[in-house]
Amino acid sequence: MYTESDNLQNYLKKSEVIDFDNKLIVDKCLELQKGTDDEITLIKKIYEFVRDEIHHSGDIGEMSVTCKASEVLKAGHGICCAKAHLFAAMLRYFGVPAGFCYQKLSSSRDVSVKFLHGLNAVYLKDLDKWIRLDARGNKPGRDAQFSIYEEKISKKVNKELGEEDNPVIFTEPNPTVIEILKTSKDMKELWDQWDLGLRDLFRT
Numbered sequence: 001m002y003t004e005s006d007n008l009q010n011y012l013k014k015s016e017v018i019d020f021d022n023k024l025i026v027d028k029c030l031e032l033q034k035g036t037d038d039e040i041t042l043i044k045k046i047y048e049f050v051r052d053e054i055h056h057s058g059d060i061g062e063m064s065v066t067c068k069a070s071e072v073l074k075a076g077h078g079i080c081c082a083k084a085h086l087f088a089a090m091l092r093y094f095g096v097p098a099g100f101c102y103q104k105l106s107s108s109r110d111v112s113v114k115f116l117h118g119l120n121a122v123y124l125k126d127l128d129k130w131i132r133l134d135a136r137g138n139k140p141g142r143d144a145q146f147s148i149y150e151e152k153i154s155k156k157v158n159k160e161l162g163e164e165d166n167p168v169i170f171t172e173p174n175p176t177v178i179e180i181l182k183t184s185k186d187m188k189e190l191w192d193q194w195d196l197g198l199r200d201l202f203r204t
Contacts, residue, residue, distance in 0.1 A: 001165075003169045004168050010171040011092075011099050015172065020093040028049075029046075029094065032090075039125065042094060043122060047135060048146065050135040051134075051135040056137040056139075063186045065082075065190050066181070067178065067182050069085045069089035079187075080117050080118045080119065081173065081181065083137070087135045091122060096122060096123065098122050099120065099170055100118065100120060100169070101120065101121050101170070102174065102201045102202075103118075104116065104157075104163055104164040104201075105117050106162070106163055116194060116197045117154070118173075118174075118177065119132055119134040119154070121133075121169040131148055164202055174197060174201055
């Protein structure tokens with residue numbers, strides 16, 4: 001795993017999608033900050049909020065598509081990449097560097113079929129290290145946790161099945177992924193195009 005940029009400031013920027021100045025995000029961040037005394041505790045609290053309180057759209061059969069961090073928070077759901085946008089926005093609000101990571105994983109129904117999964121990398125200032133955190137949302141067979149020394153993400157890649165981790169910690173979400181999320185009328189249209197993001201990030 002390596003950073004796209006050596007400048008941590010590039011992992012703190014606001015954008016149309018990472019809109020951490022939105023009032024909904026500001027209010028939620030200030031609410032979660034109460035009772036926290038250190039940065040790592042705050043990161044864990046935000047992570048568990050996004051993982052547990054914001055649903056994965058597919059898990060609840062939601063057909064509408066969210067993209068911007070504030071949209072995800074307002075709707076209360078998003079796919080993995082959309083939830084990663086919200087998690088990054090909330091961390092960046094507090095000045096915690098957060099980046100974007102991607103995996104190529106196998107479908108549980110057919111291992112020959114691959115799909116794109118998005119998660120985050122977070123810089124821990126006190127430990128001077130990046131860790132990956134996966135806010136997708138847990139369910140049977142998926143058990144992602146906040147963990148500093150041993151990575152506990154939703155699904156580790158199985159190289160024998162042709163799965164891959166993209167090693168880059170990106171400063172911004174993948175533009176193809178953003179375009180698909182923004183233009184898809186519903187989840188069916190999103191999944192029909194989702195392979196575009198996979199090919200963009202893994203050249204397959």
